Amino acid sequence: GAGVSQSPSNKVTEKGKDVELRCDPISGHTALYWYRQSLGQGLEFLIYFQGNSAPDKSGLPSDRFSAERTGGSVSTLTIQRTQQEDSAVYLCASSSGLAGGQETQYFGPGTRLLVL
Amino acid sequence: GDSVTQMEGPVTLSEEAFLTINCTYTATGYPSLFWYVQYPGEGLQLLLKATKADDKGSNKGFEATYRKETTSFHLEKGSVQVSDSAVYFCAPTNTGNQFYFGTGTSLTVIP
Numbered sequence: 109g110a111g112v113s114q115s116p117s118n119k120v121t122e123k124g125k126d127v128e129l130r131c132d133p134i135s136g137h138t139a140l141y142w143y144r145q146s147l148g149q150g151l152e153f154l155i156y157f158q159g160n161s162a163p164d165k166s167g168l169p170s171d172r173f174s175a176e177r178t179g180g181s182v183s184t185l186t187i188q189r190t191q192q193e194d195s196a197v198y199l200c201a202s203s204s205g206l207a208g209g210q211e212t213q214y215f216g217p218g219t220r221l222l223v224l
Numbered sequence: 225g226d227s228v229t230q231m232e233g234p235v236t237l238s239e240e241a242f243l244t245i246n247c248t249y250t251a252t253g254y255p256s257l258f259w260y261v262q263y264p265g266e267g268l269q270l271l272l273k274a275t276k277a278d279d280k281g282s283n284k285g286f287e288a289t290y291r292k293e294t295t296s297f298h299l300e301k302g303s304v305q306v307s308d309s310a311v312y313f314c315a316p317t318n319t320g321n322q323f324y325f326g327t328g329t330s331l332t333v334i335p
Binding site: 141143149150151153156162163164166167199201207208209210211212213214215216217218 | 230255256258260267268269270273275313317318319320321322323324325326327328
């Protein structure tokens with residue numbers, strides 16, 4: 109079946125512009141996760157959705173970052189007024205949600221963001 | 225809060241050498257433990273997992289045992305191959321709203 113998809117695969121933007129990153133989870137997965145992977149770094153957790161709800165937004169790096177999920181499916185990560193330090197690969201993952209988050213996560217291919 | 229400490233890389237081994245990548249964690253409650261792998265040019269994928277104490281996860285010749293007493297989940301393989309060259313991430317996963325991955329260990333296996 110279809111895996112997690114993300115779009116765009118690559119995004120180049122100018123400093124100060126807003127960007128939207130999209131994630132389509134595996135059908136039926138209620139849990140959805142966003143991470144950031146900077147060059148040579150590990151995975152930085154950003155936010156977790158169970159259904160349409162994100163109980164804890166403290167992982168978002170600043171108030172320029174926001175995320176939403178609608179219909180328990182597609183999620184959008186928005187970065188406003190992008191800065192060069194936002195350049196990274198943004199990964200989305202989904203899981204069944206049946207074990208309170210303790211399930212295998214299935215990752216998308218990522219969106220590579222470059223802020224000039 | 226929860227955290228994970230993973231052996232830093234990069235690690236370079238000759239083919240057929242023994243591999244150990246250490247992972248220790250701190251967590252409240254009873255996490256499930258995962259190793260994920262990222263092959264060059266590919267996305268992250270599950271390598272193996274264990275959900276309770278003394279469980280051994282295994283896949284593709286890799287093994288890791290859930291050691292609750294030492295809060296560890298070390299990854300091992302008896303004889304690595306060139307195709308095992310990748311970045312390996314340890315991830316103790318608890319119920320809750322935040323999720324932690326290790327910093328990743330880059331492995332290069334040379335023929």
